[in-house]
Amino acid sequence: MSDEMCKKDIRALLKTFGVSADEAIVRHMAKNPGVKTLNLKVTLEDLTNYGDDSIEKLNLEITKDIHCN
Numbered sequence: 001m002s003d004e005m006c007k008k009d010i011r012a013l014l015k016t017f018g019v020s021a022d023e024a025i026v027r028h029m030a031k032n033p034g035v036k037t038l039n040l041k042v043t044l045e046d047l048t049n050y051g052d053d054s055i056e057k058l059n060l061e062i063t064k065d066i067h068c069n
Contacts, residue, residue, distance in 0.1 A: 029068050038066040 029035065046058035
């Protein structure tokens with residue numbers, strides 16, 4: 001796979017996640033209007049089967065408070 005194709009796939013994944021996450025958060029805030037702050041965690045987990053347990057898989061977690069009011 002070319003470097004450009006790989007970057008395109010990464011951008012598509014992140015864009016899809018961003019749009020879906022935004023919609024889910026907005027719906028959640030609308031259902032819970034009394035919540036002033038959401039404490040959220042986004043996790044990126046590598047599900048690739050490398051066939052070698054010694055390979056370290058990609059794992060990224062980001063936490064952030066979302067102020068709703």
